[in-house]
Amino acid sequence: MGGGNRFQEPVRISRRRQVRKGEEENEVNESFKSPNLEAERRRREKLHGRLMALRSHVPIVTNMTKASIVEDSITYISELQEEVVNLTEKLHEMEEAPLELDEQQQTDQIIKPEHETIDLKEEMKKLGIEENIQLCKIGERKLWLKITTEKKPGIFTKFMEVMRFMGLEIIDITLTTSCGATLICSSVQILQGLCDGDSVDLEQTKEFLLEVMRSNP
Amino acid sequence: MGGGNRFQEPVRISRRRQVRKGEEENEVNESFKSPNLEAERRRREKLHGRLMALRSHVPIVTNMTKASIVEDSITYISELQEEVVNLTEKLHEMEEAPLELDEQQQTDQIIKPEHETIDLKEEMKKLGIEENIQLCKIGERKLWLKITTEKKPGIFTKFMEVMRFMGLEIIDITLTTSCGATLICSSVQILQGLCDGDSVDLEQTKEFLLEVMRSNP
DNA sequence: ACTAACACGTGATGC
DNA sequence: TGCATCACGTGTTAG
Numbered sequence: 001m002g003g004g005n006r007f008q009e010p011v012r013i014s015r016r017r018q019v020r021k022g023e024e025e026n027e028v029n030e031s032f033k034s035p036n037l038e039a040e041r042r043r044r045e046k047l048h049g050r051l052m053a054l055r056s057h058v059p060i061v062t063n064m065t066k067a068s069i070v071e072d073s074i075t076y077i078s079e080l081q082e083e084v085v086n087l088t089e090k091l092h093e094m095e096e097a098p099l100e101l102d103e104q105q106q107t108d109q110i111i112k113p114e115h116e117t118i119d120l121k122e123e124m125k126k127l128g129i130e131e132n133i134q135l136c137k138i139g140e141r142k143l144w145l146k147i148t149t150e151k152k153p154g155i156f157t158k159f160m161e162v163m164r165f166m167g168l169e170i171i172d173i174t175l176t177t178s179c180g181a182t183l184i185c186s187s188v189q190i191l192q193g194l195c196d197g198d199s200v201d202l203e204q205t206k207e208f209l210l211e212v213m214r215s216n217p
Numbered sequence: 218m219g220g221g222n223r224f225q226e227p228v229r230i231s232r233r234r235q236v237r238k239g240e241e242e243n244e245v246n247e248s249f250k251s252p253n254l255e256a257e258r259r260r261r262e263k264l265h266g267r268l269m270a271l272r273s274h275v276p277i278v279t280n281m282t283k284a285s286i287v288e289d290s291i292t293y294i295s296e297l298q299e300e301v302v303n304l305t306e307k308l309h310e311m312e313e314a315p316l317e318l319d320e321q322q323q324t325d326q327i328i329k330p331e332h333e334t335i336d337l338k339e340e341m342k343k344l345g346i347e348e349n350i351q352l353c354k355i356g357e358r359k360l361w362l363k364i365t366t367e368k369k370p371g372i373f374t375k376f377m378e379v380m381r382f383m384g385l386e387i388i389d390i391t392l393t394t395s396c397g398a399t400l401i402c403s404s405v406q407i408l409q410g411l412c413d414g415d416s417v418d419l420e421q422t423k424e425f426l427l428e429v430m431r432s433n434p
Numbered sequence: 435a436c437t438a439a440c441a442c443g444t445g446a447t448g449c
Numbered sequence: 450t451g452c453a454t455c456a457c458g459t460g461t462t463a464g
Contacts, residue, residue, distance in 0.1 A: 008440040008462070034443065039453065043284075044441070050287040057294045065439060067260075070267040073290060077274045080297035087304035156387060160374040170373060174391045225447070225455040253437080254458065260439065261456070282454065 133210050135202045141190040143168070143205075149213050151182045159184065162212050166205070167191045224265075224281065350427050352419045358407040360385070360422075366430050368399045376401065379429050383422070384408045 055061055055069045058076045062068055134146040149155060156175060163170060173186035272278055272286045275293045279285055351363040366372065373392060380387060390403035 010441065036445095036452075036454095037443065040443070040455095041441095043454065047284045047287070048441095050284050050291070054287050054291050054294075057291055057298075067264045067267050067439090070264070070271050070287075073294070074267070074271050074274055077271075077290070077294060077297065080294065080301060084297060084300055084304065087301065087308060091304060091308050154381070157374065157377045157381065160377060164371070164374070170392060170394070172391070172393045173373075174389070175387060176389045177387070227456065253439095253460095256438070257458070258456095265456095284454090 131210070131214065133206050133213070135206050135209075137202065142171070142187060143190065143202075144187045145185070145209075147182075147184040147209070147213065149182050149184075151177050155182060155213065156184075158212065162209065163188065166208075348427065348431065350423050350430070352423045352426075354419065359388070359404060360407065360419075361404045362402070362426075364399075364401040364426070364430065366399050366401075368394050372399060372430065373401075375429065379426065380405065383425075 051066055051069055054073050055064075058069070058073045060076070061072050063072075131150070132146075132148045136144040147159070160170075167190065168188040169191050171187045171189055173184065176183045268283055268286055271290050272281075275286070275290045277293070278289050280289075348367070349363075349365045353361040364376070377387075384407065385405040386408050388404045388406055390401065393400045
């Protein structure tokens with residue numbers, strides 16, 4: 001792209017002093033003829049301004065030249081259009097399936113209730129999920145715990161009962177079921193017992209929980 | 218917007234036969250001077266083509282005039298940009314929380330843990346929390362529900378029992394206690410009953426839940 | 435020297 | 450009659 005690139009600055013002073021000849025006239029005119037001279041100027045300015053405005057709306061400009069501005073704006077419009085299409089697609093997908101998950105098997109399970117849960121435990125082990133309990137002391141009288149286990153109908157209720165039995169008050173809790181497995185995260189407040197002086201016997205608590213969770217309802 | 222609108226068709230035959238005068242020359246030239254005449258023509262054609270292409274990319278065109286084309290393209294770009302912003306916003310909202318909450322009072326309350334539990338119910342009412350249940354159908358056999366209520370020891374267990382009784386399987390759930398109030402958000406799968414042909418009686422379900430939650434343990 | 439891009443003034447063309 | 454827009458050819462400037 002050679003050549004004088006930058007927009008040429010307006011001149012305004014009639015630098016062209018030319019002679020015009022009418023069809024049958026012959027004499028030389030220094031005079032000024034142009035009924036629409038000013039109008040044309042306004043038109044040019046207008047277009048120029050519009051182009052500059054357009055340029056300001058386009059993030060990437062390869063060249064300051066008029067044609068390039070228009071060209072870049074075209075490509076930009078195309079990009080925007082495609083982006084809009086993609087976003088709407090994604091959004092519609094999301095509306096149908098609010099949870100991300102592993103896509104496939106997940107949604108199949110959730111959307112079609114169908115036959116429930118034959119061989120949950122095996123499915124879980126196939127997928128590499130194992131029964132697991134983690135405990136963590138996060139405060140003087142506070143615990144955080146994570147439980148992964150197979151999905152059983154009464155598991156959550158049982159968990160709540162155990163918690164109450166152990167004198168643990170639920171501060172907050174989240175439960176998620178997926179692929180025949182259940183994940184529970186919760187932080188609890190220690191109300192009574194279980195507090196051996198200053199410390200809590202985490203290992204013992206963990207074993208107890210594990211045992212209870214494993215026993216069938 | 219008066220004036221010759223439609224693009225003027227190219228003329229190509231030099232219809233202007235003018236006399237040019239050099240700075241100090243005076244004689245009349247019929248001759249052809251134009252080193253860059255053809256180049257200029259190509260440039261014009263180029264810009265023209267780009268403008269037409271731009272016009273073809275913009276759905277709404279108020280006028281065929283050059284300035285209008287550029288102007289319309291600007292507004293179109295703005296619309297597209299805004300749309301993109303809106304879509305991304307919506308998408309992000311969806312990723313974080315599948316459904317909107319009431320915002321305000323909620324977050325304000327949740328942030329301050331402070332002193333525990335004297336006059337729970339009164340405190341809740343002071344802060345403007347009222348027992349509230351929202352239900353929302355988010356799929357063929359799926360419900361989303363939000364419950365705000367006062368903090369009661371057995372409320373969560375009771376909730377689980379009620380869910381099981383109603384044939385609702387917990388897909389996921391979060392519980393948060395704060396300032397003597399409890400917030401429960403959950404999405405559930407409808408296993409049995411409650412499904413009246415295609416639709417679910419949300420209002421009835423809601424009333425039932427409300428009643429159960431209000432009754433003391 | 436050569437090319438590319440610009441602003442200018444002009445005649446023409448519809449409204 | 451104006452008025453707005455166009456294409457054209459040109460002089461000019463910068464790479």
